[in-house]
Amino acid sequence: MVEKSRAEWSTEDKKKKANLDNVAKDILYKTLDVNMFSNIKTCFTAKKIWEKLTQLCEGNDQTKENKLTVAIQKFDNAKMKPGEAMAEFDERFSNIICEHISLGKIYTNHEIALKVMRALPREWDVKTITMRESKDLRKLELYDLFSDLKSYEFELGI
Template identity: 80%
Template sequence: MWYIITDEPMKILKVNTAAATIEGAPQMVEKHRSEWTAEDKNKANLDNIAKYIFYKTLDKNMFAKIKTCTSTKEIWEKLTQLCEGNDQTKENKLTVAIQKFDNAKMKQGETLAEFDEQFSDIIIELISLGKDYFNREIALKVMRALPREWDVKTIAMRESKDLNKLELHDFFADLKAYEFELGIRTE
């Protein structure tokens, strides 16, 4: 179904027996509706099914913006433009997301789980805007974003772990285990 959204509604074709073949391939022409098989009708209806899915999933505000579109490709292009914006808007969003990444710091009184959620949201936003960081860059950024009392743990992790292979969720899992140990020792 995705090709219906990204290309255009499917055309039902047949071999044109009246025309000569072009470079060994037969020439194709559109079938008249009266010639359609049940399978042809299903293929031709895919655009309507895709439009129906869009109509049912969009809220009233977004539906109002796409209701004049005649194909799912048009709907998709309109939604992409509305949600992602033009190239300048995308560039601005990326700049803001990079600034959020650069300025990320764990706040006083914030739990590691809260910081994990906030930082992961930034990474997801960056990825959706086409910006990727290496695992090492992300791990080092998190280490710099943690308060001073985490220095012992982050130094140990730098020396004992291959930061190039350390996934963000695994990194935070290690930190949360350490946070738990700290909590037990201070009680």
Template identity: 70%
Template sequence: MQTHLSAQDDDMWYIITDRPMKIMKANTAVAVTEGIPQMIEKPRSEWTTEDKNKAKLENVARDFLYKNLDKNMFSKIKSCTTTKDIWEKLTQLYENNDQTNENKIMVAIQKFNIMKMKPGETMTEFDERFNNIIIELNALGKIYSNREVALKVMRALPRAWDIKTIAMRKI
């Protein structure tokens, strides 16, 4: 089965990998050279509905990328001004360099191993921090079984939770 991208998909990919789309038109004030008209940016007052939709693609592409990033990764790209900048930063962060990947896995495993509930931290806050580490590990290809995760959570809880964790272990 062959998949075909629509013109809009092609335009969005262009925006992500190359640069924001500029709406252009032929410059009628200049003679055509070698059969190719000189192009100039089209004033907004002359934009068609199709032009307006193309111009919106930068925001659509940026929104798509934002919605598919976790909080940690979003914080690393939030200062980027164009989708191309975001794409380049993500590419840089996710390069498949074996040594870099091994280091990232080691650091994430260490975070997992030393994970403890902080004094005064709510279960919701702890759960969010813990899940971020699990998501990071999964993204790096390190998958823990549900049993390993559950045991780690029980070991990460403070002594005040001992009675509850003992009861959970017996289930």
């Protein structure tokens, strides 16, 4: 299918295009909160709205680089807090990983597993050593790792 140039558009084509733009704008409007809407209310086409939202949410290349730097620092500094339950640490750590993914930084299962194990307090050393020796960390998914750790936490009554 070959798309017509703008000069070749009929009145009907123009109406269809305008209607599609209105539908797209309506969808975007309905998904935005009041603060975000105020940032895009001067945009007249769905494409302009989308470009503005992308700029606001993702920023320019420098902003993306800064966000990634901060996210990497969070990853590097992640430690299980004293008194923190494994479920809480799982949620906090998973959020850090999701942030990395959204910024285009992907870690291997092995890197993630080692980081989680290093982030645990000394009381967990026996479990982490056992896991390193008995499991293939390259294939160990984050969900499975935390499931094992939660089971161990339950067994210990921590």
